[in-house]
Amino acid sequence: MTGGLAARLARRIERDGPVSLAEFMALNNAAYYAGGDPFGRGGDFITAPEVSQMFGEIVGLWCVDAWERMERPAEFRLVELGPGRGVLMADALRAARLEPAFRPEVHLVETSPALRSLQRAQGFDAVWHDRPDTIPDGPSIWLANEFFDALPVRQFVRIGGSWHERLVDLGGDGLRFVAGPALRHAGAGGDGDVTEVCPAAGGIAAVLAARPGYGLAIDYGYVEPPGRPTVQAVSGHGRVDPLSRPGEADMSAHVDFAALMRAGREAGAAVWGPAPQGEWLRRLGIEARAARLGGQEEALARLTGGDAMGRLFRVLAFGPAGAPAPAGFLDGEGG
Numbered sequence: 260m261t262g263g264l265a266a267r268l269a270r271r272i273e274r275d276g277p278v279s280l281a282e283f284m285a286l287n288n289a290a291y292y293a294g295g296d297p298f299g300r301g302g303d304f305i306t307a308p309e310v311s312q313m314f315g316e317i318v319g320l321w322c323v324d325a326w327e328r329m330e331r332p333a334e335f336r337l338v339e340l341g342p343g344r345g346v347l348m349a350d351a352l353r354a355a356r357l358e359p360a361f362r363p364e365v366h367l368v369e370t371s372p373a374l375r376s377l378q379r380a381q382g383f384d385a386v387w388h389d390r391p392d393t394i395p396d397g398p399s400i401w402l403a404n405e406f407f408d409a410l411p412v413r414q415f416v417r418i419g420g421s422w423h424e425r426l427v428d429l430g431g432d433g434l435r436f437v438a439g440p441a442l443r444h445a446g447a448g449g450d451g452d453v454t455e456v457c458p459a460a461g462g463i464a465a466v467l468a469a470r471p472g473y474g475l476a477i478d479y480g481y482v483e484p485p486g487r488p489t490v491q492a493v494s495g496h497g498r499v500d501p502l503s504r505p506g507e508a509d510m511s512a513h514v515d516f517a518a519l520m521r522a523g524r525e526a527g528a529a530v531w532g533p534a535p536q537g538e539w540l541r542r543l544g545i546e547a548r549a550a551r552l553g554g555q556e557e558a559l560a561r562l563t564g565g566d567a568m569g570r571l572f573r574v575l576a577f578g579p580a581g582a583p584a585p586a587g588f589l590d591g592e593g594g
């Protein structure tokens with residue numbers, strides 16, 4: 260094990276015993292995102308806004324349409340969670356200039372100081388927050404692309420007829436996974452099953468869904484639990500062992516869309532989707548935009564293709580209860 264986080268974790272585990280996978284993931288990602296710029300071909304991974312400007316432009320026009328449905332408030336907030344380098348917001352704001360009356364107050368939820376600097380360098384005015392609950396009340400449109408997948412998950416493994424939380428302990432010359440004590444109130448399941456829970460995601464979705472207006476959560480994930488572990492660590496565009504270099508790889512987990520939908524509905528919102536990203540982008544005219552821009556064949560395939568982000572990623576919308584489906588969603592697709 261190398262690095263400052265590895266040493267801190269070792270001291271902590273020696274003193275207090277093993278930490279949960281969720282604690283490990285939270286510490287890992289805080290250190291990882293504080294470390295600088297992981298995006299793009301030279302970095303660790305590429306997100307949809309980094310593939311092509313078309314993604315942010317379409318999201319920006321979706322926001323203008325949502326604002327029209329909100330009856331064009333003069334004062335409103337445009338919120339983004341986990342904005343990365345700020346590319347999505349920059350492209351969205353540029354596309355939204357087609358409607359001069361769309362003048363949002365921009366709020367960004369970002370914990371990494373290094374990424375905040377990159378977002379500031381995009382040149383648009385914004386207010387930064389560590390958490391969404393400090394954003395002032397009022398009509399809002401919020402966006403979260405690959406944000407929920409970065410939140411820490413707890414993992415439970417079924418062994419010998421009971422569930423055990425997966426913990427991280429010291430072992431040999433590094434870290435290793437161990438099973439915690441058997442949980443007393445064990446639900447059903449077969450030996451070897453794994454289930455994941457992301458306590459932070461539901462809480463954040465509830466805070467966002469309670470705001471008047473619309474929102475979009477775009478991520479890879481499931482509605483039916485897959486029954487297997489989905490936590491992964493990525494570095495240099497490939498998968499790595501999450502325990503080998505704490506704080507040096509991006510850790511993520513598939514998003515439980517059913518939990519986000521439940522949290523949204525319990526907060527009084529309607530939800531639509533999750534629609535496959537490719538279909539959603541096509542319904543909103545990405546092919547016409549690609550033809551107009553030219554040279555976008557590879558990006559279009561990547562964003563919409565069934566074997567690429569187009570099916571793996573899904574789009575979930577939040578909006579006022581009783582409202583018709585927002586742009587890109589079909590009536591009856593949630594609601």
Ligand SMILES: C[S@@+](CC[C@H](N)C(=O)[O-])C[C@H]1O[C@@H](n2cnc3c(N)ncnc32)[C@H](O)[C@@H]1O
Nearest residue numbers: 292306341342343368369370371404405406409
């Ligand atoms: C995978 S990146 C997505 C970046 C961007 N949305 C994009 O599509 O390019 C995750 C983002 O969420 C931020 N983040 C991760 N955990 C967070 C947390 N608990 N609170 C606020 N921001 C967080 C990271 O710093 C980063 O900006």
